[in-house]
Amino acid sequence: xxxxxxxxxxxxxxxxxxxxxxxxxxxxxxxxxxxxxxxxxxxxxxxxxxxxxxxxxxxxxxxxxxxxxxxxxxxxxxxxxxxxxxxxxxxxxxxxxxxxxxxxxxxxxxxxxxxxxxxxxxxxxxxxxx
Amino acid sequence: xxxxxxxxxxxxxxxxxxxxxxxxxxxxxxxxxxxxxxxxxxxxxxxxxxxxxxxxxxxxxxxxxxxxxxxxxxxxxxxxxxxxxxxxxxxxxxxxxxxxxxxxxxxxxxxxxxxxxxxxxxxx
Numbered sequence: 608x609x610x611x612x613x614x615x616x617x618x619x620x621x622x623x624x625x626x627x628x629x630x631x632x633x634x635x636x637x638x639x640x641x642x643x644x645x646x647x648x649x650x651x652x653x654x655x656x657x658x659x660x661x662x663x664x665x666x667x668x669x670x671x672x673x674x675x676x677x678x679x680x681x682x683x684x685x686x687x688x689x690x691x692x693x694x695x696x697x698x699x700x701x702x703x704x705x706x707x708x709x710x711x712x713x714x715x716x717x718x719x720x721x722x723x724x725x726x727x728x729x730x731x732x733x734x735x736x737x
Numbered sequence: 738x739x740x741x742x743x744x745x746x747x748x749x750x751x752x753x754x755x756x757x758x759x760x761x762x763x764x765x766x767x768x769x770x771x772x773x774x775x776x777x778x779x780x781x782x783x784x785x786x787x788x789x790x791x792x793x794x795x796x797x798x799x800x801x802x803x804x805x806x807x808x809x810x811x812x813x814x815x816x817x818x819x820x821x822x823x824x825x826x827x828x829x830x831x832x833x834x835x836x837x838x839x840x841x842x843x844x845x846x847x848x849x850x851x852x853x854x855x856x857x858x859x860x861x
Contacts, residue, residue: 611786611788611818612797613818653784655741655823655853656853656854657741657851657852657853657854658851658852658853658854659854662851662852663849663850663851664829664833664849664850664851665847665848665849665850666742666833666836666837666840666847666848666849666850667837667840667845667846667847667848668837668838668840668841668845669837672837672838672841673834673837674833674834674836674837674840675837676833676850677847686851687743687818687851689854692786698795699805702795702797702805702807703805705797705805706797706798706799706800706803706804706805706806707799707803708799709797709798709799709805710799710803718799720798720799720800721798722796722797722798723796723797723798724794724795724796724797725794725795725796725797725807726788726789726791726793726794726795726817726818727788727789727793728786728787728788728789729786729787729788729789
């Protein structure tokens with residue numbers, strides 16, 4: 608069963624967290640260790656981090672089909688910071704991994720307990736939509 | 738340069754989509770398939786994925802003991818990721834052009850475009 612774990616923690620007004628360097632290193636080290644562990648267990652499909660919201664654009668097609676971009680967002684808008692796609696035996700295992708991600712260390716090494724959105728991934732469009 | 742094109746919507750929006758006439762949904766899917774094929778042929782396609790419906794979404798937090806606590810109650814206004822495309826393109830404008838085509842066929846819904854924060858990209 609494939610799931611996506613989404614870290615929707617960035618705000619439009621935010622930037623690189625102002626944590627001490629050693630806390631950032633511990634956070635990144637934790638994520639690298641987790642990814643290695645998931646890979647070793649055969650559960651990791653992919654994991655990616657995204658650039659900061661100041662580089663995000665919203666695109667709509669104009670009347671002529673040309674892209675119209677907008678990069679102004681309310682300060683409160685939540686942005687995807689990164690995601691994992693995992694292939695696991697049960698939703699419970701997906702929630703376990705999400706909880707591990709949630710408890711990644713923050714400033715001073717304390718667990719962040721950030722919310723992680725977990726969703727099943729469709730293997731294709733519903734058959735009646737094809 | 739790798740970009741992700743994110744298509745998001747609310748639960749009400751997803752229900753509205755299911756209420757489209759079948760032929761409109763078929764036409765929508767067919768154009769999305771064609772776009773996927775075109776960007777595969779141009780070597781720009783990395784992957785695409787649709788997600789299950791928002792009603793199956795959970796938000797997980799780690800408790801003090803590290804055990805998962807799940808919650809599935811969301812405000813009506815919450816936007817959920819419906820699906821995404823990852824493309825590897827020469828520049829941002831090309832990513833916007835692909836997003837524009839996806840938007841055009843999806844009743845002009847906005848597509849969020851973000852570059853990957855890969856170490857590889859930063860060192861280039």
